[in-house]
Amino acid sequence: MADEVEGLRFEQRHGKARVRVARVWKDENGRHFFVEWNVSISLLSDCLPAYVRGDNSDIVATDTMKNTVYVKAKECSEQLSVEDFAIGLAKHFTSFYQQVTTAIIKIVEKPWERVCIDGQPHGHGFKLGSEKHTTEVAVKKSGALLVSSGIEGLSLLKTTKSGFEGFIRDKNTILPETRERMLATEVSASWRYPFESLSSIPAKPLYFTERYIDVKKVLIDTFFGPPKEGVYSASVQSTLYHMAKAVLGRFPDISSIQLKMPNLHFLPVNLSSKDNPVIVKFEDDVYLPTDEPHGSIEASLSRIWSKM
Numbered sequence: 001m002a003d004e005v006e007g008l009r010f011e012q013r014h015g016k017a018r019v020r021v022a023r024v025w026k027d028e029n030g031r032h033f034f035v036e037w038n039v040s041i042s043l044l045s046d047c048l049p050a051y052v053r054g055d056n057s058d059i060v061a062t063d064t065m066k067n068t069v070y071v072k073a074k075e076c077s078e079q080l081s082v083e084d085f086a087i088g089l090a091k092h093f094t095s096f097y098q099q100v101t102t103a104i105i106k107i108v109e110k111p112w113e114r115v116c117i118d119g120q121p122h123g124h125g126f127k128l129g130s131e132k133h134t135t136e137v138a139v140k141k142s143g144a145l146l147v148s149s150g151i152e153g154l155s156l157l158k159t160t161k162s163g164f165e166g167f168i169r170d171k172n173t174i175l176p177e178t179r180e181r182m183l184a185t186e187v188s189a190s191w192r193y194p195f196e197s198l199s200s201i202p203a204k205p206l207y208f209t210e211r212y213i214d215v216k217k218v219l220i221d222t223f224f225g226p227p228k229e230g231v232y233s234a235s236v237q238s239t240l241y242h243m244a245k246a247v248l249g250r251f252p253d254i255s256s257i258q259l260k261m262p263n264l265h266f267l268p269v270n271l272s273s274k275d276n277p278v279i280v281k282f283e284d285d286v287y288l289p290t291d292e293p294h295g296s297i298e299a300s301l302s303r304i305w306s307k308m
């Protein structure tokens, strides 16, 4: 919200961050479904008097926002995607409160996965996985909408089929060129859907959940290549681009994707002493894993017509 106040430009928003909620659903066979969400709400609203005059009469209390998360979770009688929950919550704030013009909801889903015992999916047992499903939704009072989804903390590593050659060499360069190295990263991805209004959201239950699973698979498959031969990576940059391109090529309902792929270095170990010039000689076998410093490589790829 931008306003002019006493000759100055003023922008404000308020909300509640990190509201934690978990929800269980049970099907007719007694099978349980479970999600845990960390919800952050941010409202753009007409409440200038609260800032300039101490008049709170137009304020939606952030405590009320928190309670609303639990009320909406209770109301969801059927299992739903984290995106659909975010959209429903945002819609509530913009339609229920005259003052609220836009609601922005961010949610991080904790990666609870159903356990398998002796090869059988457990009816009510879950263990924590690694990478997280995220979403960010903005809904305006008009029904105009932005939906994006993402992955955080997808750690991927391959022990060969990676190199880095032909880069700029100058007086500060010591890195040798190589066609054989380890490639390790922790992918953060965020992609945008083209739906521009509440009415254009697909009605199919768990549509966004399916897409998340599909996008993750395309990212992983493209990073590694086929199981036997793999695929050569000329750089993190090149692999990132191929991953982004594969997602846009495969899913017409995704309009843009942003990828962040830190280059997590595994340093060759060579040990020597004055008496013993070769204690350990590196032969693509013993590495020193590091996480700092790391290369930071990020890019986004959008269809030309997409509004990023």
Ligand SMILES: O=c1[nH]c(=O)c2[nH]c(=O)[nH]c2[nH]1
Pocket (backbone or CB within 6 Å): 164, 175, 234, 235, 236, 237, 263, 295
């Ligand atoms: O894939 C890479 N991209 C770089 O930009 C870079 N820079 C570097 O030192 N090593 C690497 N590896």
